[in-house]
Amino acid sequence: xxxxxxxxxxxxxxxxxxxxxxxxxxxxxxxxxxxxxxxxxxxxxxxxxxxxxxxxxxxxxxxxxxxxxxxxxxxxxxxxxxxxxxxxxxxxxxxxxxxxxxxxxxxxxxxxxxxxxxxxxxxxxxxxxxxxxxxxxxxxxxxxxxxxxxxxxxxxxxxxxxxxxxxxxxxxxxxxxxxxxxxxxxxxxxxxxxxxxxxxxxxxxxxxxxxxxxxxxxxxxxxxxxxxxxxxxxxxxxxxxxxxxxxxxxxxxxxxxxxxxxxxxxxxxxxxxxxxxxxxxxxxxxxxxxxxxxxxxxxxxxxxxxxxxxxxxxxxxxxxxxxxxxxxxxxxxxxxxxxxxxxxxxxxxxxxxxxxxxxxxxxxxxxxxxxxxxxxxxxxxxxx
Amino acid sequence: xxxxxxxxxxxxxxxxxxxxxxxxxxxxxxxxxxxxxxxxxxxxxxxxxxxxxxxxxxxxxxxxxxxxxxxxxxxxxxxxxxxxxxxxxxxxxxxxxxxxxxxxxxxxxxxxxxxxxxxxxxxxxxxxxxxxxxxxxxxxxxxxxxxxxxxxxxxxxxxxxxxxxxxxxxxxxxxxxxxxxxxxxxxxxxxxxxxxxxxxxxxxxxxxxxxxxxxxxxxxxx
Amino acid sequence: xxxxxxxxxxxxxxxxxxxxxxxxxxxxxxxxxxxxxxxxxxxxxxxxxxxxxxxxxxxxxxxxxxxxxxxxxxxxxxxxxxxxxxxxxxxxxxxxxxxxxxxxxxxxxxxxxxxxxxxxxxxxxxxxxxxxxxxxxxxxxxxxxxxxxxxxxxxxxxxxxxxxxxxxxxxxxxxxxxxxxxxxxxxxxxxxxxxxxxxxxxxxxxxxxxxxxxxxxxxxxxxxxxxxxxxxxxxxxxxxxxx
Numbered sequence: 001x002x003x004x005x006x007x008x009x010x011x012x013x014x015x016x017x018x019x020x021x022x023x024x025x026x027x028x029x030x031x032x033x034x035x036x037x038x039x040x041x042x043x044x045x046x047x048x049x050x051x052x053x054x055x056x057x058x059x060x061x062x063x064x065x066x067x068x069x070x071x072x073x074x075x076x077x078x079x080x081x082x083x084x085x086x087x088x089x090x091x092x093x094x095x096x097x098x099x100x101x102x103x104x105x106x107x108x109x110x111x112x113x114x115x116x117x118x119x120x121x122x123x124x125x126x127x128x129x130x131x132x133x134x135x136x137x138x139x140x141x142x143x144x145x146x147x148x149x150x151x152x153x154x155x156x157x158x159x160x161x162x163x164x165x166x167x168x169x170x171x172x173x174x175x176x177x178x179x180x181x182x183x184x185x186x187x188x189x190x191x192x193x194x195x196x197x198x199x200x201x202x203x204x205x206x207x208x209x210x211x212x213x214x215x216x217x218x219x220x221x222x223x224x225x226x227x228x229x230x231x232x233x234x235x236x237x238x239x240x241x242x243x244x245x246x247x248x249x250x251x252x253x254x255x256x257x258x259x260x261x262x263x264x265x266x267x268x269x270x271x272x273x274x275x276x277x278x279x280x281x282x283x284x285x286x287x288x289x290x291x292x293x294x295x296x297x298x299x300x301x302x303x304x305x306x307x308x309x310x311x312x313x314x315x316x317x318x319x320x321x322x323x324x325x326x327x328x329x330x331x332x333x334x335x336x337x338x339x340x341x342x343x344x345x346x347x348x349x350x351x352x353x354x355x356x357x358x359x360x361x362x363x364x365x366x367x368x369x370x371x372x373x374x375x376x377x378x379x380x381x382x383x384x
Numbered sequence: 385x386x387x388x389x390x391x392x393x394x395x396x397x398x399x400x401x402x403x404x405x406x407x408x409x410x411x412x413x414x415x416x417x418x419x420x421x422x423x424x425x426x427x428x429x430x431x432x433x434x435x436x437x438x439x440x441x442x443x444x445x446x447x448x449x450x451x452x453x454x455x456x457x458x459x460x461x462x463x464x465x466x467x468x469x470x471x472x473x474x475x476x477x478x479x480x481x482x483x484x485x486x487x488x489x490x491x492x493x494x495x496x497x498x499x500x501x502x503x504x505x506x507x508x509x510x511x512x513x514x515x516x517x518x519x520x521x522x523x524x525x526x527x528x529x530x531x532x533x534x535x536x537x538x539x540x541x542x543x544x545x546x547x548x549x550x551x552x553x554x555x556x557x558x559x560x561x562x563x564x565x566x567x568x569x570x571x572x573x574x575x576x577x578x579x580x581x582x583x584x585x586x587x588x589x590x591x592x593x594x595x596x597x598x599x600x601x602x603x604x605x606x
Numbered sequence: 607x608x609x610x611x612x613x614x615x616x617x618x619x620x621x622x623x624x625x626x627x628x629x630x631x632x633x634x635x636x637x638x639x640x641x642x643x644x645x646x647x648x649x650x651x652x653x654x655x656x657x658x659x660x661x662x663x664x665x666x667x668x669x670x671x672x673x674x675x676x677x678x679x680x681x682x683x684x685x686x687x688x689x690x691x692x693x694x695x696x697x698x699x700x701x702x703x704x705x706x707x708x709x710x711x712x713x714x715x716x717x718x719x720x721x722x723x724x725x726x727x728x729x730x731x732x733x734x735x736x737x738x739x740x741x742x743x744x745x746x747x748x749x750x751x752x753x754x755x756x757x758x759x760x761x762x763x764x765x766x767x768x769x770x771x772x773x774x775x776x777x778x779x780x781x782x783x784x785x786x787x788x789x790x791x792x793x794x795x796x797x798x799x800x801x802x803x804x805x806x807x808x809x810x811x812x813x814x815x816x817x818x819x820x821x822x823x824x825x826x827x828x829x830x831x832x833x834x835x836x837x838x839x840x841x842x843x844x845x846x847x848x849x
Contacts, residue, residue, distance in 0.1 A: 054501060087496070087498030092598050093520040106507055447822040451788065452822070454817055455819070539701060569705070
């Protein structure tokens with residue numbers, strides 16, 4: 001857990017004093033990722049860097065795991081906080097192993113222990129220790145270097161990590177991959193993480209909570225879905241963009257919207273049965289056909305069923321696509337738009353059908369949250 | 385042919401002079417490194433002091449060596465060391481300061497801010513940062529400074545033969561005064577070869593001292 | 607506070623030292639002796655400057671065009687090896703250059719000017735080459751892209767952008783030149799070296815200083831002069847000293 005209390009930074013410049021961070025008070029519960037988000041110069045990076053005193057705070061307190069850090073030695077404090085920066089900052093004169101084990105060596109671990117730890121960490125970041133441990137940073141790609149940067153921060157197993165736009169310098173394709181890997185890693189490691197970003201999409205993807213900064217102040221601290229549904233003021237709203245409803249598509253899983261009570265046909269059913277079942281369930285256009293293992297194999301269109309006689313197995317058409325229960329609504333929408341369809345069968349890990357998702361259900365789900373948020377927004381604001 | 389024969393018959397003197405030349409320059413640049421590197425590190429703490437120190441060092445290096453000898457001899461003769469190897473070694477010491485101080489200073493100053501921040505962020509103390517990050521990264525550039533100083537001062541030491549410091553310059557000075565082209569050419573070629581060979585040797589040493597991870601990216605000079 | 611007090615104290619100490627040195631030299635009759643050399647100093651300074659001007663302008667006139675030619679893409683294959691040779695050349699001590707020049711050309715002004723020319727040429731060519739080849743390829747591509755001919759590119763883009771580095775080369779080269787001119791005396795070309803070397807031979811401190819002080823001051827003055835010229839001539843956008 002990280003708690004900031006009235007953390008303030010005033011820079012004295014020749015043109016007078018500038019308040020870079022103004023009484024920031026917030027808390028990140030253990031095991032969560034909190035994204036500090038805002039335009040450049042909003043104080044998010046200053047706030048982050050005050051936690052490990054790269055920027056010494058003017059006033060205010062930082063608590064880590066409930067303990068006031070102001071009494072700690074700066075070096076001890078930093079060795080117990082993982083730190084990842086955008087420029088990565090791997091030491092070019094050290095091998096990958098020496099880079100990863102930098103903190104354990106500072107902490108005086110014995111050689112056997114930190115070497116083992118280096119191999120463990122390489123497994124965590126999915127890089128082959130035998131290939132990479134003896135290489136130098138200049139021999140690695142940008143994405144690999146940042147993985148090593150993350151490994152170095154994790155080396156002494158600190159409960160808390162600070163990340164300053166860690167994936168900002170990586171190309172978009174690799175960034176998505178490394179974000180996914182990082183999230184997977186976080187599920188196992190459960191670190192408490194403060195993460196600076198200026199990319200709203202990254203924030204929504206990575207954050208359990210998002211803190212929006214503006215001109216040195218913390219404007220709003222909410223869970224991503226709440227943030228998108230109920231921005232606190234016009235600044236937040238404009239920062240989120242006018243497609244914020246679309247951004248929520250990333251946050252909602254297919255499983256949240258799926259309707260599991262669906263009508264299907266088997267290859268052995270007659271087309272008449274198919275037509276009857278479509279009427280029963282109110283399907284306008286088509287019905288899903290599944291095999292004995294309950295796997296989706298095709299669909300029978302209403303036009304065919306109403307004009308032809310015979311069995312489904314002879315008259316079905318291929319499915320436009322299927323969607324996994326864990327996928328985001330964004331992916332579902334994309335497939336629907338691309339294939340010009342209003343519904344998709346949903347499958348589980350084994351490829352069995354467990355329901356279907358329709359455009360109607362999606363818009364209703366999203367709209368319900370917006371209407372609820374609009375109601376609470378008019379009531380006195382609580383928290384954040 | 386005649387030259388080679390001359391060189392061969394005088395090989396023992398030639399070698400003795402070469403050793404003398406190398407040891408004088410070596411000792412003086414060695415001492416200069418012991419002072420220049422700490423000064424270069426120290427002045428990274430204050431830009432103003434750095435500017436003054438580098439300015440003074442650059443003025444010193446501008447003064448022609450023979451003029452420096454001319455200035456030092458009257459002063460040093462007060463202590464009874466007007467002529468000989470003492471003014472030569474002092475001149476080499478002084479001339480070496482600029483390349484060594486400047487390279488040390490720039491190398492340490494050029495360590496990227498991101499690297500410095502990373503080193504601070506993982507909890508290295510200032511001394512640890514210096515020892516584990518800044519100095520290893522600066523070594524190739526510092527070595528380049530030492531190399532510049534050595535090559536420069538091989539030439540200065542040749543001139544110092546005129547103030548009785550010995551070394552390979554003796555051949556040149558005798559060659560000129562005795563109008564003996566054999567001594568003149570042997571001396572000039574020997575001192576030139578010494579400079580070129582030393583330059584390459586030190587370059588090899590510089591590469592060898594460069595941390596492995598840097599060898600591809602770091603440039604040789606500064 | 608403390609710093610400014612120390613500074614003032616330091617200044618007073620320097621003044622006092624200079625004054626004491628002056629008083630001491632005067633008391634020993636040193637200044638009279640020194641002034642006795644004054645006509646020689648004047649004459650030899652002119653000779654000194656003439657040697658520098660002659661060899662220096664020759665070196666600039668040859669060195670810059672040579673650097674430009676070597677930097678052309680068509681020369682790329684030979685340029686590297688020629689630069690290697692020039693790099694080796696710069697490590698050769700100036701006394702050796704003069705000595706070799708003398709052994710082939712004899713005694714007098716010609717071998718001295720030639721030796722000085724060679725010693726001065728190398729840094730100028732080296733820096734011209736480095737300055738021109740160091741220009742970012744994007745800049746050259748942009749210049750070509752807007753339709754400049756190779757000549758236009760050279761004069762409007764490449765040379766102005768390389769000027770700072772070229773001037774740095776000229777400065778180094780001429781400083782070396784002025785510092786080497788005293789050695790030219792050894793091969794019979796005169797210059798302030800005459801006072802220094804003769805002073806050393808005769809162990810006459812006044813004579814040594816009469817040569818050494820103007821030589822040192824000349825070197826510093828030439829160095830400063832070129833720095834000033836570079837400051838004024840190099841376009842502001844590519845002049846780190848004129849941000």
